[in-house]
Amino acid sequence: VNESNLLNLVVWSPVAVAALVAFLPKGEAAQIRVATLFGMLVNFGLCVAAFAAFTPGASEFQLEYRVRWIDEIGTSYHLGMDGLAATLVLLTGILGPLVVLASWTFITERVKEFHLALLILQTAMLGALVSLDVLLFYIFFEAMLVPMYLLIGVWGSEERQMAATKFFLYTLVGSLVMLVALLAVYFIAAPAGSRSFDYSTLYNGLLAGQREAANCVAAATGHCNGASVAGGALFRYGPWLFAAFALAFAIKVPMWPLHTWLPDAHVQAPVAGSMILAGVMLKMGTFGFWRFAIPLFPVAARGHQKLFAGLAVIGIVYGALMCLAQRDIKKLIAYSSVSHLGYCMLGMMAFTAEGATGSAYQMLNHGVSTGALFMLFGMLYERRHARLMSDYGGLSKSMPVFAAMFLIITFSSVAVPGTNGFVGEFLVLLGTFKSGLPWWAGVFATSGVIFGAAYMLWMVQRVFFGPLTRPENAALVDMNRRELAATIPFIVLVLVMGLKPQPILDVLAPSTDKFIARSMYAAQGAEIPEAAVQVVVKPLPPKGAVQPMAAPPPAAAAQDLRPVDAAVAARAQRLAPGFLTPVARPLPFALPAPAEKNP
């Protein structure tokens, strides 16, 4: 496989399989399931290949593929992934086959359409993760809505129509507002004639303006006279543009108070819908903040750091308190998502290396642990068709293996040391305390960990332990081989990511460095050279030229602006699993000292 085509295969292989599945006869449910599983496994293999091909320390965006698309408006078909995208691609690839396995017997109606929706959704999600053209990202981002809407609206439970509509409209409103802001950025970032939707053009085009806008904000004169077009626009409209991007992604995350669609969507969705929603789609929100909202508008983002950190903390505590009050297990898992994604957002908004690394790691953790929780609960629901805790009790006697699996995933969710959850939440809290955020952010966020343990363990206790109060629970059969096969990868991930986080942290490290540099760019006291943050991508191939099939051009390697990474990568290969080492390493640029916490 040619490297520069690898991402094309990653993105489009599910749709190719979907085209095959579309030709299978409607009645042949087993064939459709096997074909989809096979396609998802192939896609998983390609995702692993892409992850393995990613070299931390080389250029920021790797496996780039870029061809001309609509020259008229300066948009190109441009794929490429950085460290964060690489890990999320891997996560998406892992979830693909597991979702098919988890729905094997659960979906009995309109089987063909269901699997087509799954495959198309897989393409849309992977496409959004690896798009380096913002218009292309936007199209994939919107395209995710349709199959997900169908998954909830067609195969969901009783109130599915309401939940699907709510999910669809919330997300759509946000993304439309973002489209307006995206157009504004398109106009601001480059002069007439050289406009482009490419991430590099948009980001680099705003760079000079960022510094001017930051100086104007610091001068607090209320105007920004003498600045360039980009600088003046960022000063005046930057907060609005940031708000528009943030709204779209905050709905997707979802951040409190925009989370109200999530419990409904999760409760009504079929097990596959919940798994994908929790596993990957919510990450599109955090990924969007990481890739677009914060780097494009660092001045505005820093200006609203406390607001967003505050919303994240409220989300953590509110989600946890809502969980404590739930009787419905699925709703509890949904609210725990609100709480867990609060950590992602808090870590990101801390603007510290630890916080950002933790945030990125927490994105993966949440995908694994909550995806697994939804899948395991789906198995239970398939047997009993009941969602309330009071319907269960003492299941550990009738389903010992299932109980053990559920307990391990629960530990991951409540961040017990040794599981993946611990690494992420610990880093986020560490980053928060080290940051310029006020003390309450860290303290309240930490209380969420305690609440988390309380609601999860309480739920486990009520469902699995105690006496078997209901005769129908006593007759439940334990996991079968298919269910075990779908669960074991999650258990392995929980333990591997918990005990040996280093390989993933290494892949994330370049991305977190760039993210911190970009979010702190032009901050008072931070001396970040322009070269450290600029987006370096493959140039647009000339018109009519054949796409060169070589790996990243030598120019990009020569322009490698991050010598530190090479050392880090070398060390990471040499060292035994050094727990949490990469965040202790110095950043390649100076950051301002954290503000005084108690003024």
Add this chain to the structure above:
Amino acid sequence: VNTALTIPTFTAADFLPVMPAAILTIGAIIVLLSEVFLSNKSRAHQAPLSVITALIAMVVAVENAFEPAREVLQGFAVLDPLGSWNSALVSLAAALASLLAAGFLKHRNAERGEFYALMLFGAAGMSLLGLSSELITLFINLEVLSVATYALTAYLRRGPRSAEAGFKYFILGAFSASVLVYGAALLYGATGTTKLNAEMVSALTTAMAPGSGKQMLVYCAFLLLAMGFAFKVAAVPFHMWTPDVYEGAPTPVTALMSAAVKAAAFVAMVRTFLFVGKVVTPEVVFAVLAALAALTMVAGNLMALPQRNVKRMLAYSSIAHAGYLLLAVAALFVPASMANNHDVSIMSASPLGLAPNLAADLYKGILFYLLGYTVTAIGAFGTLSAIERREDETRGSTWDLDRLSGLAQRKPFWAAAMAAFMLSLGGIPPTVGFMGKLLIFRGAVDAGLLGLSLLGILASAAGVYYYLRVVVYMYMRPVPEGAQEPARFWTTELALGTSAVLVVVLGIAPGTITEWLSRAGMVFGR
């Protein structure tokens, strides 16, 4: 004035631009003649005949678009890419509307030869209107297209709405035409010429010179002309007739009116103002156009918001879309004095000020937008025409949103096509509507109209609400009790399919078309 009678000599090249109109007219005559020889009372051949005629005309028009711009027929018409693309658009619209009409008329037992003949005659008028570069020719062609559309509007004359709509359209149309002709007469009074060419420019320059005493006359002429065109393109505040007429007309006719009539009127307007606007104080021209654009964009979208009647909503939406086009037209007339606030590089030494490359971008934007709007609006009205039933007309609920409820379950392909049309009208990628809006707004921003563009973008963002409401009803509402299966006609489905494919393909890969349209920058007289 030389009164001696001279026989003009024409060459074959003079007739090149009028070929599409000639083909359309011949097609119309064949349709009419075939009525005489009908043996078995079957009129099944008429729709395919009209479609084929219109498609041939379209191909010829596209061929013409690559001819260099020049004056023909002694300066009464021009052959330039702008006019040729207009002919192509109009022919495409006529072809799609004829396809829609086949099923529509059959369902109502209203197939008669004059329907397609009127459509083709009207299209010929629209095609000629885009070429006319002489005020009397322009007026006559405007009447040719108008008379045809008046008759088409009232075609279902026994229906409760058609007669009212036809009458309303006729009265207001005649009034607006008289306003236009009044303006033309004043212009002739001030300049002594009706030709829109260098002759007009020099005469106008004399008339506008200080002390000539004719300035007021020229200003009045300009304002009356602007009003006349504003009626035709349905710009606020001259839009009052639009919702009633669009609602009352047979739906395929509405489709043709919203797309083709508007395209032709816009082209004629640009052509007229190119010569008048060169001399009249540019600030005045710009102020009038900018005010019309702002009002039309905002009011069109706001008035569409509360509509539950989808056909009426689409009528208001067509007003809003005229607003975006007016924004681009206004950008063509940005005065040099305004450019001082922005960037001097957008101005050139040409009399109209705007640098040629920016003007070319705007022409391309306008034409691409018209193309996108044509396929989208015809598709949207076509879907409506496919689901409407005669029995509902007396109850006035024919086009209520509820009629679309659950369409996705009853007719998944129709619903998908309608969703594509709605997304395109709303300007959401990857549809042609997004590309068109982007080109128009980019042209306007580059010409320095930041504020107006922002207003337009926000207005169109508000507009997404009512387009998406249609999608929500189709996909998220249950099928209403007692809903009847809409009748299927392969012609209607072919038109819907073609429009839907064009909406998506032109949205994803507009490359070739935009390159072709780039040549529209070569407008005669620039």
